[in-house]
Structure formats: C-alpha cells, structure tokens
Amino acid sequence: MAEVLTADAPAAAGHDDHGGHDPHHTNTGISNEKLAMWLFLGSECLLFGGLISTYLLYRYKLRSFPGFENVQINRLGAHIYDIPFTSVSSFVLLMSSLTMVLAHSALTRNDHQRTRIWLMTTALLGATFISGQVYEFTAFYREGLGYTTNIFSSAFFTLTGFHGVHVTVGIIMLLSMFVQSARGRLAAENAERLEIVGLYWHFVDVVWVVIFAVVYLIP
C-alpha cells in the first residue's frame, strides 16, 4: 500500500489533480497524500499492536523448547539475545531518521546534491539494519531456534520479521526517491513527497523503538 501511495505522487509531478481539487486548497489544509499516509500509519499502529500483544502473551508461556533444556524457561530471550549487537543496529536505524530529516531539509533548500547524499545514506543505514537482522536470524537458527521451534520463536520471528519487511519497503521507497532526484524529477516544490516517505520511515523507526524495548530490553 505504502508504495502504491507514493507511486501515485511522482507521476503527478507539478500538476496534482485528484478529483479536480488542488491539494493546497483542501479543507484541512493537509494535502490528500499526506493525510492518507497519516491514516495508513494509524492503521499500522494496530497491526504492530496486534503482533506485539501476541509476542507479549507468548514470551512467558513456553512449556518446553527442545534444544534449550538447560535454560530457565522464562529466561530464553535473555539467554539468546545479543543485546549489544542489537543496540548498535537499533542505533543505526535511529540515525537513519536523522539523515532522512537532513535529506528533506536539503531538498527544501534546493540542494539536490545533498538530498541525494542523505537519501542514499538513509537507505544504506536501513540496509545495514536489515543486514543485522538477517545475521541475527541466522544466528538464532544456528543455535536451534527456528521459526517453527516453539511459540516463542514463532512470535519473535513474526514480529521482527514484519518490521523488517516494513523497513525493506521503506528502503525501496527511498531508492525510488533517489532515482527520481537523480533524473531531475524531484524538485523543491515536491518536497512534500519526500516528507511523506519520511513520515513512513520515521514511523518504522518509532515502531522499532517500541519493539526493541519490549522484546530485547524488558527482562
């Protein structure tokens, strides 16, 4: 959905005419695209809410977990998580929100060179985070905690996996913004388009803050 929403915007370049209304003259003063993104993010809150609730329900509900016989049952997470590693990758993801803001600010100042630099940095930081997640998943799998191992692992991989997919979609959005900018299609007047991608990106970051706290930090 998200990619569809933004997909609408580039093609509209310069002349945005949805249903015969000028986006700058909407009743709310918020453009249609931005309002749509806010609503979509509102909906996403409940998607992640459901997944986080599922994880919280299941993290202490293990009865047995083959391969981890020696670990105290409710300490499985603490046993398996590599907190310093995940802290670093969380920091990387949070920094990408900063570079996202810098990209948008550069675009409003008509500084296309810097827009592209910051866009690419944001995408790379996101990709670093995803690589960290892939590494983490692989490590868990090697230790014997696969997707189907127990209710804890199913809940953990589903929650963090859904978030990973969201970050990946965000990276695709950032890269298409980069390509548009490189091809001269991202003018300063269209800064709002980048702002909408930014909304999505910041949302994905904020969700990670919650997930990191709930999944990794709370013992």
Add this chain to the structure above:
Amino acid sequence: MALVEREPLALPSGRDGVAVEPLGVLARPKTKAGWRSWVTTVDHKKIGIMYGVAAFVFFLIGGIEALIIRLQLASPNGKVVSAALYNQLFTTHAVTMVFLVIMPMAAAFANYLLPLQIGARDVAFPRLNALSLWVWLFGGLFITSSFFLGGAPDGGWFAYAPNTGVAFSPSHGMDFYALGIIITGIGSLVSSINLIVTVLNLRAPGMTLFRMPVFTWMALVTQFLLLFALPVITVAVFLLTFDRLFGANFFNVAQGADPLLWQHLFWIFGHPEVYILILPSFGIVSEVIPVFSRKPIYGYPFMVFSGIAIGFMGWGVWAHHMFASGIGPISVAAFSLSTMFIAVPTGVKILNWMATMWGGKLRFTTAMLFAMGLVAMFTIGGLSGVSHSVSPADTQQTDTYYIVAHFHYVLFGGALLGLYSGMYFWFPKAFGFMLNERLGKWHFWITLIGFNLTFGPMHILGLNGMSRRIVTYQPSDGFTFWNRVASIGAATIAIGTLIFMYNILHSYRSWKAANRPNVGADPWDGRSLEWMIPSPAPEHNFDQIPTVHAQDDFWHRKYGEDEKGRAVRIKATEDVTQKGDAKGVHLPSPSYFPLVIAVGLPIIAYGLIFNRFICIPGALVVLWGVYGWVFEPPDDPDVAHDHHAEEPHDQHGGDGGLVPAVPEEAPVG
C-alpha cells in the same frame, strides 16, 4: 466558469504528449463506452455501481447457501447435505454475507454518494478507488472458488483457532478463508483511507463537518472503524496462515499456545465489524426518513454524536462474544456493563428516527417502508442483544439459535433492509429510472413477512436448546415445527428477492418502452446535494461546485419558511438543479493497472496453497501492475487540462451572474 486552456501537461521527464505504454502493452484506455470503460474506470459512480452489482451477485450465492441450510434443517434427520458440506455451507454463507455482501454493498453507497453529498468531483484517489474494488472482487471470487478446489472454509466465519488448524480442518478451506480475508482486507483498507481523505479534504465550500448529511457522517465513522479494525484481523489471519502453511506455533496448544489469542484478536476486529455493517444502513435511513417525512432529521447533532459514540464504544465490548470462554468474572462484568451502555447511543438513534417521523407528512414509498422496517426490526434485534449482555443469561444463550435469531435481526432486519431502502431511494439517481413502487411494496412486505417467519422462530428454538451449527436434529427434540416454519420463511425471502430482481427488469423495460422519460434531478423532493444534479449523475458530477450555506442545503434552495414556520416553496426545482451539460471538465483518466494488480494477488494466494511456484507469475503480475501504475501519470497528458484553482462557485440558489461552463472541447486522441 472561466476555463483556462493550458498547455498540455508536460511529463516530468520533459517528454510531452507521448502516450505511455509500459512494457509496450496496455496503453491508456480511451474508450468511453463498452466493457472496457467499466474495467478501466476510475469514476467513483461506476465503481459504486460495480460494487453494488457484484455484491448483489454474492448475495444470491450466499442466499442459495442459506436456502440449502434451511432445506437441510426443514425436517429432522435431514439428508440434503453431508455434515462436512453443511459446515462449509454455514461458514461460507456467513463469510459471503459479511465480507462480500453487506460490506461492499455499503461501500457501493459510500463510493457513489460521498463525493456527491459533499459536493466533490470524485474521491481523493480515483485510481486507488478502482484498486479497492478490483482487489475486493478478486478476493471474493478467490474465497468462492474454494468450493471447486477441494472444499470451502468449514470452521465458521469466526474461524476459532486451534479448531481451524490443520489438525481439525485438513482441507484447504481455511487457507482460502485466511488468504481471502487478507486480500479483501487490502481492498477495504485502501478504500477506507481514500474515503476518509475524501470526506475530510474535498468538501465543497461551506460544507462544514456539521452540515454533512448523516449518511456521510455514518460512512465516515464506518471508514474509521475499518481503518483500525482491519489490521487486527489481518494479524489474526496472518498468524493462522503461518500456522497452517509454514508450521508456526501460534495456535499449537501442545506447545503451550493460548486458544484465547485468536478469540481476542478476532473479536477486537469482529465487534467493530458489527458496526461497520450496520452504521451505513443507519446513515441510509437517516437520509430516507427525513425526505419522506418532509422534516429535517430530528436532533442532527445527537444523530452524529451517537454514531461517533458507537464508533468509539464499539471497541470496548468485544469480549461479550467470549462470556462462555472462561475469561474471568471481572472481565465478564466489565464487558457486560460496556455492552449495556452501547445500547444507549443506538437507542438515541431509534428515538430520533421516530421523532423525525412524528408529525411529519409521511409518504409511504418503498424506500420509506424499508427504512421503517429497519427501525422496527433492528429494535427487536437490539433488545435481544441487550439480553445477551446479561452474562448469566448469555451463558444459556451462547451457541444456540437464539444468537442466530439475534444477529439476523440486526444484520438482515437492520443492515439489509436499510440497504434495500437505499437501493429504492437512490436507484433513479444512479440509473435514471425509478423502480416500480407496486412491485417494490410487494418486495417489502414479502421480505418482511418471510424474514420474521424465518428468524422469529429461532428465538424459540434457541431458548428450547437447539444448538447453532448442528447439521440435523431428532424428531424427539421437538424442534421440527419451528424449523419447518423457518424454512418456509426462507423460501418466502427468496420469493421476495426474485420480485426485486423482476422489478429491476420490469422497471427498465417499461422505462425503455416509454422512450426513456427523464426522471428529473430530484424525483423524491430530496434534501442533500446529490439531488441537485441530473439523473443519472453526469460523469463530472457538478457543473459548478455548489456553495453550501446550511445543513440540508438543497432543501433550503427550494423551500423557505412562512411566518408560522411552515415550509413554503420559494423556487421551482428546475431552477435550482444543474443541467449536467458542462463540457471540458477535467477528470482523472482511466487505467488498467488497478485491475492488473488485483488479478495478481489471488494468483499469489493460490500459489501459497497449492504450489509455491505459482506465486512467481502472480508476483510478476503484481509488479507489472505497480510498475505500470507508477509510470502512468494519473492524468492523461493527451487530454487538455482545465484549471480548477480559480473555479468559481455558484451563489446560493444558483441564480444570475453566472456564466455557464464554456465548452472547451478536450481533444481526445
């Protein structure tokens, strides 16, 4: 309207006027007629009509399933269907009626009417609107196709896991259910975002939120409920899908999984869903009753705020579906109370409809009869609903036919009668001819009698202890008589539905035989803006976007008040309606790509069920659709553009000083 001929829109790349043909196929559709104009349309009115037609076809499918169920239960030891098929029938009957009939039928009205009622040219995102329709439709066909592909869903529409896990439901039916809900959910989510943005952003000048018609309000609340309820069911069916297809353990009780997880997730969605189903119908009758009572809606702010209150409180009552599941006395008490409270705003609505009719100059048209049918029948269903909120009573009623009676009184007697009312009411606006009133009244009375014959006895059956979802019963159970009555009632409803279908055919033929007389912009002496434009509504909706000065603005353009406060006509209807002859109004261009994306999604779903390799072509089709969508400008550069920023708005009454739209023929081709 001073239209400024602008340069054709330059493509951002600098190329201009070049027809865009992504991958060399599916060029921008140009046809204005024929099937191609329908499958590529982004016009909210055509999309609304297609929603309605498709939902009606699903209604017939769901109805046939219901008739087979009633045939099976007509006598003890019924042998019409096997127990396994019976499970599939009651499951698909419910899934079809909820997700493929009432929701899309309400979406049909919302799509058709919201832009007209708020004075807009279209919805905020016309292509996304087409995407919603096609994704929903193909999702619906996907679910229905399960009957021919190894068995339909058989675990109930509530799909309680772990009962719907592979162990207890080994056919692919529940996979079809889960993936189908995801697909149709995507359609509904996109549609809800689109319609909320439309209502919040595209209102005509002067159309403040508290001048909006009640239907617009109720549809808006419904879209918010969809927006927040759909992700929850999406999570639930994702977990179920992962369990069934990838061996996850969310509902694996042997591993310590909690069977209440599904129930909570489902009903957090499921109870708002109940209001998603009923609020649009509440909105419809709130439009119909004032028109046929010649009175404004009684207590407009109360109507609006009670709708909003239902929207909020609908989130706090879900566990009353789970009183018998052992959630503990505190939860039960809390949800008992909240359930009793939610009856209050609903009661406010019932009283306001009656107060609107009170002292009004009633016209008993078919639309009005159906609306009054809703008020009466929904009240019965609401009262039995309050009896469920008393948890000790509910533990006796749970899983009996008493529950079946209750929710059919609110969903058939409430939602469906309201939708029928809307169909009779807005039919001339959508199609340009009226439905026959005499046949309509036959339709109403036969449906009403059949409905009460079918579902009234179920109260008795339920209190006598007949369980829901049982495939048959014994003569010694004493259920035979009332079951037979219910089956006769179901056949009566079927006759009523046939009369409705005949009515459409008959009305169309006699309209055609009479050389298609113009039904006029305002056949019912209406109150809201959609009656200001010709019937059927022209593609561009309004020649000039009206400026709104009051609630029921169109009524006030026609009627003033005398010194005693009685309505007196101040202008003839012809003087205040628009002609629909504006030319050169720029409209969003049609597109193939919403359809392409929608075709791809079920292919992926089939692949997940049968063979993962089938997912690849499905994903490619979706990618192709997305790619084409991105590189196809929403506005065809070949079509001249009019500038709307300076578009003038008419004065109240649409009188004098206005230059009609200058025909600025758009060169097509």
